[in-house]
Each structure stands twice: as structure tokens, then as C-alpha cells.
Amino acid sequence: MQYVPFGKTGKSVSRLGFGTMRLPTVENEEGQSVINRDEAIAMIRRAIDGGVNYVDTAYGYHQGESEALTGLALKGGYRERVMLTTKLPQWLVKEAKDMDRLLDEQLKKLDVAYLDFYLLHALDLAAFRRLKSLGYQDFLKRARADGRIRHAGFSFHDDKDAFIEIIDDYPWDMAQIQFNYLDDETQATLEGLKYAGKRGIPVVIMEPLRGGALANPPPEVQRLIAGNQRGYSPVEWAFRYCGQFPEVATILSGMSTMEQVEDNLRVFERVSPGNLDTHDQAFIKSLKDAYLKRLKVACTACQYCQPCPEGVRIPDIFEIYNEAYMLDCRESLGPRYGNLAKAEGDASRCVACGQCEAICPQQLPIIELIKDIHEEARTHGA
Numbered sequence: 001m002q003y004v005p006f007g008k009t010g011k012s013v014s015r016l017g018f019g020t021m022r023l024p025t026v027e028n029e030e031g032q033s034v035i036n037r038d039e040a041i042a043m044i045r046r047a048i049d050g051g052v053n054y055v056d057t058a059y060g061y062h063q064g065e066s067e068a069l070t071g072l073a074l075k076g077g078y079r080e081r082v083m084l085t086t087k088l089p090q091w092l093v094k095e096a097k098d099m100d101r102l103l104d105e106q107l108k109k110l111d112v113a114y115l116d117f118y119l120l121h122a123l124d125l126a127a128f129r130r131l132k133s134l135g136y137q138d139f140l141k142r143a144r145a146d147g148r149i150r151h152a153g154f155s156f157h158d159d160k161d162a163f164i165e166i167i168d169d170y171p172w173d174m175a176q177i178q179f180n181y182l183d184d185e186t187q188a189t190l191e192g193l194k195y196a197g198k199r200g201i202p203v204v205i206m207e208p209l210r211g212g213a214l215a216n217p218p219p220e221v222q223r224l225i226a227g228n229q230r231g232y233s234p235v236e237w238a239f240r241y242c243g244q245f246p247e248v249a250t251i252l253s254g255m256s257t258m259e260q261v262e263d264n265l266r267v268f269e270r271v272s273p274g275n276l277d278t279h280d281q282a283f284i285k286s287l288k289d290a291y292l293k294r295l296k297v298a299c300t301a302c303q304y305c306q307p308c309p310e311g312v313r314i315p316d317i318f319e320i321y322n323e324a325y326m327l328d329c330r331e332s333l334g335p336r337y338g339n340l341a342k343a344e345g346d347a348s349r350c351v352a353c354g355q356c357e358a359i360c361p362q363q364l365p366i367i368e369l370i371k372d373i374h375e376e377a378r379t380h381g382a
């Protein structure tokens with residue numbers, strides 16, 4: 001296992017961190033999918049015995065089961081061997097005292113005396129400003145002063161400007177971002193990562209395999225990888241990409257089988273800052289290009305078409321469609337588009353007024369495109 005210094009903690013953190021969002025599951029007697037407790041506990045402990053010293057959970061993972069399971073896995077002396085993180089479910093915070101109540105509930109569920117890190121979960125700009133108006137800074141100060149938490153951070157899903165606004169608002173001990181070789185220009189971006197680094201804020205990576213998609217690439221990407229003399233697997237290329245940046249502290253993987261734990265422990269023997277040479281970097285760029293070639297619609301998400309007078313979320317429709325093709329998972333189109341329909345942003349609301357087409361810098365035939373995507377999504381169950 002490789003380790004790097006972890007900001008203000010004064011400790012070293014393993015480059016592989018355990019994310020407890022995708023633990024193995026089984027069906028219970030009522031036919032519900034629940035965590036396979038024995039297997040999940042064995043996996044977390046095996047990872048710690050293999051050198052992992054950072055564990056990430058959250059209030060909502062596995063329908064609220066993840067924190068309790070993580071607490072159980074850390075019994076028997078494992079708690080003392082890791083830095084433990086959970087997150088404030090900010091969407092449940094209606095008033096300032098909810099933050100204290102939720103943290104207390106989480107400590108109880110995890111059955112631990114303190115957290116090494118407490119993160120404001122899944123911030124976008126609107127959520128962040130709301131928490132700010134509710135006094136998140138005072139809450140974090142209180143929770144540190146009374147010893148419930150040692151360090152504070154946030155996890156993030158918005159764009160670079162939002163990321164910088166949040167970074168600049170508080171002396172964070174860490175920031176957690178979605179980052180991988182396809183997402184270096186989206187979400188916080190590589191530029192945001194470097195900005196945090198300049199401010200001395202270590203960055204924790206989530207979704208380094210894009211939720212598993214980069215582990216199972218489409219055929220043309222597989223061919224490129226098979227032809228590379230390094231012999232790295234798709235997973236190793238993706239982890240090495242994130243691991244090359246010195247601003248990155250730990251890289252979370254939501255491992256769902258013991259084989260994945262073993263594989264990742266093996267890969268992270270070698271994932272250290274600067275672990276890719278210029279040829280490797282060019283190679284990863286070629287992988288990204290191969291993915292991008294699969295894009296079906298040349299939407300750049302500039303948002304010029306928004307707001308649509310009927311509420312159609314045009315860039316979101318194109319993103320869902322492009323990802324279904326880019327990641328070779330067309331079956332994702334039905335559920336993802338279905339969610340958009342539930343939020344009343346799908347193409348069925350389009351009245352063909354043409355306002356979007358008149359302003360689209362890419363001159364896309366939006367009306368026809370979203371109609372076709374709507375039909376295709378329906379064939380996938382939307």
C-alpha cells in the first residue's frame with residue numbers, strides 16, 4: 001500500500017480508501033436487497049489488514065444500513081486503525097439544530113465516540129448557500145470543540161465555479177470530488193483539484209471508476225488497453241490516472257466483492273504521485289478520446305437553451321443519452337430518463353416552439369433529437 005501525508009491531520013493516509021456505498025447485498029426474507037453483512041465485514045477488515053486506513057460512509061448509503069454495518073466492521077480493534085468519515089445528509093437539515101441532531105444520531109449508529117472527518121454531503125451551490133445561511137460554520141466549530149469530530153470537509157457535485165466558492169468559504173480539512181479520466185473537465189475539474197491543492201486542502205476522490213463503468217469498457221477501449229505494453233487492466237489505468245496527482249490524498253473505491261478488494265490492494269501497491277510518464281498520459285488521453293467518439297449528440301451543456309419555457313431539461317436529456325452510448329450501457333437510458341420524466345423535465349413537454357434551436361451555439365436540431373431520444377428511452381422502459 002502506498003501512503004501520502006494527509007493535510008492537517010498530521011497522519012499518512014492510504015492511497016486506497018474503502019467507500020461503503022456499494023457493499024455486497026443479498027435478498028432478505030421479505031425479498032428486499034440488504035447488505036450481506038458477513039461478506040461486507042470480511043471485505044472491510046481484509047482491506048484494513050491489507051493497509052487501507054481510510055473508510056468512508058454516509059447516512060443514506062444502502063438505505064441507511066451502511067453506517068451501522070461500518071460500525072460493526074470496525075469493532076474488534078479496527079476502529080483505531082482507520083480514519084473514519086461520514087457525512088451530514090444536508091437535504092434533511094431544515095434548521096440549525098438538525099445538524100447537531102443528525103451528527104449525534106450518526107455517532108450512535110456507528111457506535112463510535114468521534115469521527116475523524118465529517119463532511120457536508122453532496123453539496124451543490126444551492127445546498128451550500130442554504131447551509132451557510134443556517135450557520136454550518138458555527139455547527140462545525142461546536143462539533144470540533146466538543147470532540148464529536150476532528151476534521152471537517154465536504155463532498156461535492158456541481159461545477160468548478162461552485163467548487164471554488166465553497167473552497168474559499170472555510171478552512172476545510174479536505175474536499176471530496178468525483179474525478180476520473182472522463183470527468184477531468186466536468187464537476188470540480190482538474191483545475192478545481194489543483195486549486196484546492198494550492199490552498200493546502202487535500203482532495204479525496206470518489207467514483208474513480210465512474211461507478212464501475214471504467215472497469216468494463218466498450219470494445220474499442222478494450223482493444224486499446226489490450227494493445228498497450230504496460231499490461232495494466234482497465235481498473236489499473238483508471239486508478240493510476242487519479243493517483244498521479246499530488247493533490248489527491250486517498251482514492252475511494254466502492255468495492256462490492258472480495259475479489260475487487262484483493263485486486264485493488266494489489267494495484268495500490270504502485271499507485272503513487274507521478275506514477276505515469278508522458279507516454280502513459282498520452283495513452284489515457286487516447287482512451288478518453290475513444291470514449292468521447294461514442295458521443296451521439298454534440299451538446300456542450302452550455303445551457304443557452306435553458307430555461308425552456310415548458311421546463312424541458314434539454315442538456316440533461318442529451319447527457320443521459322450520450323452517457324448511455326459512451327459507456328455502452330443503453331439499459332441505463334430507461335431509468336435515468338424515467339427520473340427526468342418524474343421531475344417533469346422530459347421531452348414529452350416540448351411544444352416545438354423552437355426557442356432552443358434559435359439560440360443553440362451548436363445549431364443542434366433539438367426538437368427532433370429530443371423526440372427521438374424520448375422514443376428510444378421508452379423502448380428501454382422509461
Ligand SMILES: NC(=O)c1ccc[n+]([C@@H]2O[C@H](COP(=O)([O-])OP(=O)(O)OC[C@H]3O[C@@H](n4cnc5c(N)ncnc54)[C@H](OP(=O)(O)O)[C@@H]3O)[C@@H](O)[C@H]2O)c1
Binds near residue numbers: 155206210254255256
Ligand atoms: N459524497 C458523495 O456524494 C458520493 C457519491 C458517490 C460516491 N461516494 C463515495 O465514494 C466511494 C467511491 O465511489 P464509487 O463507489 O462510485 O467508486 P468507483 O470505484 O467509481 O465504483 C465502484 C464500482 O467499481 C467496480 N470495481 C471496483 N473495483 C473493481 C475491480 N478491481 N475490478 C472491477 N470492478 C471494480 C465495482 O462495480 P460492480 O459492482 O459493478 O462490479 C464497484 O461497485 C463510494 O463507495 C462512496 O463511499 C460519495
